[in-house]
Amino acid sequence: MALLLQPLIGDNETWLKPLRQLLPGEDIRIWPNVGNAEDIEFAAVMRLPDGKLAEFPSLRMICSLLAGQDILLSDPGLPDVPIVRTDDQEGSESMTTTVLVHVLRHYCQLPQYAAMQARGGWERLPHRWKKDTNVGFLGLGLFGAGAARRIAHEGFNVMGWSRTTKNVEGVTSFSGPQGLMEMLRKTHILVNLLPLTPETRGMVNREVLGALPKGASLINLGRGAHLRASDLYWALDEGILSHATLDVFEVEPPPPGERAWTDPRITLTPHVARLEYDIESTVLHIAKAINAIRGGQSLQGLVDRRRGY
């Protein structure tokens, strides 16, 4: 029996060296060199072509290497085996740094000062103090809760919305449609870290953006499919949003000529919110899951297919 591995980043040896130490004697095959499909017992993958995982009759478990499960779950032929997350605190710490730099950029009005530099201006802009700045998070999962806690620690007023009410230190928690509107009406900086599910697809729409106070700003670190570009442009044109920072986009990369490339009120980064990827930690999760399933123990970090994360 074998483990099929699709390395997410880095070279193969960076994955194989710790894996061989943790799973001595394991037959590890690197995608796309599957060999005999009947040998594949475990698959540690980002995303294989649709229907591919269904070709492994002995498959007992999938280890998902991506933080968001939407990509894996969109495979219509996905076999009915447990899916285990390999993500952890390490990924959360990295996302927190990205949230921090963007929230501080928006708070310090660096996008506005960049526009000022471009037109040769030199004047101090009116400034809202940290203690008067409300940061609202969409999503309080592993990444959202970690980042929200950190932004609260930084001295901002922090609120968060999620499917169910959460208890996060220093963060006012909201849930449900009414809770969403209540949070949005007070939000100066909106950070999206929702998982992509059928319920959240397109959720950051005109109704949501329209509930923000004029001059608010948006940081989308979730998925491009949470936010239609046309809704974003509408909110900028209406003066609802003063700036938007997008690490994800409806189509990636955005097509040439797309307004987001050149609008000075849009900061685009190429899906790099997760700065650091700790291969060793991921490999540890893979080994743990394999040992658990072989030892008949319960699996940690199981993905709930119905909820989508």
Place this chain on the structure above:
Amino acid sequence: MALLLQPLIGDNETWLKPLRQLLPGEDIRIWPNVGNAEDIEFAAVMRLPDGKLAEFPSLRMICSLLAGQDILLSDPGLPDVPIVRTDDQEGSESMTTTVLVHVLRHYCQLPQYAAMQARGGWERLPHRWKKDTNVGFLGLGLFGAGAARRIAHEGFNVMGWSRTTKNVEGVTSFSGPQGLMEMLRKTHILVNLLPLTPETRGMVNREVLGALPKGASLINLGRGAHLRASDLYWALDEGILSHATLDVFEVEPPPPGERAWTDPRITLTPHVARLEYDIESTVLHIAKAINAIRGGQSLQGLVDRRRGY
């Protein structure tokens, strides 16, 4: 006898209201309405025209409202009375936020991603981990030490250089010419927070910049006079610096046509590093100093004219 006040920011009432509570009955005059010059016992000012302070024969103390003392000390007619700093932890906290956002911007390569957006590119850049990123501070005074401690807490390797060796938690301290070169050779992100004195004027020169490893970056939050623009351009052209963020410039604002306005490897902000100015806290310092001098107690936060800060 009277206190002459030159409010730094905000309207006069924001200063007068708390001052009147703390110093009941005090005759407070707002610059330039001095009245009888012989009445002025105390002056709480940013900077009056050269020679003006010398016109107050009863002057017993100057409260300096600016963080840097170079501007006040450059008055050739500055009378020989104690100068007291009114700056404190509040100012330091505000400067720390500015250091944090810029260090994180450079670390996350946001300037490089902005240039990528401008040319329609979409690719992940190679990334150095926090634990492998060395941040070097020039200056470990109130602002420098506070910011350095914070950046260390963030997970970076932090070093700091100052006139004398300092003991700052989590920060490797350097001093002297050899210590400077030793620190620079290891510095990926150089943050200047030196006070401006005859010794530090023009100190961030070609020798200093040339000691940095190729691809390092610079954040100047000190004074424009620390860094000649020609030396900065040289370091960018040589590939020593990959990016520079300047909150101060040789001449402010930089003249029209100055390269710094348009070079994509230079971020300019209009001398706004100190985001928040806590008038109440400053006013408290002024009242304390006046009460101390009247009560014959020793003064806190005395400026050392010889050292220049």
